[in-house]
Amino acid sequence: VVNPPKWTGAPIRPRELSVVMDTMLQGVGRYLRCCGVNVKILTNQQSHYDAVRVCLNENRIILTSGSPYSVLQGMVPKGMCVHIGQGRARDQVLKVVGHFNMCVTEKDIFSRCQVCNGDEYMRVARADFGKIASRVNSYKSSAGLRDSSTNADTCNIGSESDWKASDSAEDDQGDHKQEPTLQDTPTSSESIPLPRLLRSSLFDVDSIPFVRLGDGLSPSDDGGVIINHTGVMLRIQGVPEGILERETEYYCCVACG
8 A cells, every 4th residue: 555645744733634534434533533633434334435525525535444545545636545554543543643743732632522523612601501401301301201311312422432342343344454554654552652732722712602591592492402503402411410510611512512
């Protein structure tokens, strides 16, 4: 596998990189999204050719592994398809960071929504969040609805054990048996330096606005709460009950709730 040359320009911020993850690389995509990269993640039910379509339509670089690379790289402009080799998802992320000379800062971490890839948030104080939770729970009790933990609408990005299972599943795929091929990239996770952590004003949590019921949030007829800015439902049922009493404020994605 002949990979495009490593990025030789100035260091880039994670949000400057837009990628689409080929099928079977969801775990890598989630970790990159944690770092603030603009990531579109394909499902296992989608085709490799869906990655080509997204690449061409949205100007995203394809990140792939194994035999599909030889086909995909010939269907997109030069440099728009990168082979990230085999290995654990976390190690592959470090290879991507090094390949594109990304400078990951503390404020990049979780700057994107892990569910929908959005990058716009609002803040809700604990007192207001508690009122919202009480409203939702009261409605469910009066309507005789089941507990929210079994609700299909619950946003759940998975536990660390789920991510590790995803790593293992990706490693077991036949197409991931080739050796890593990013140029000048060590193959041992111990020898790959961690991304540089620098303080910057890229993602300033203090600038995220507070919203309250009646001021940015509106009650809905079904007992929920709607984000006025986007019209989506605030998915409070995805927050464990103990968390509601522990944190002083909450950051909510305005794109998916």
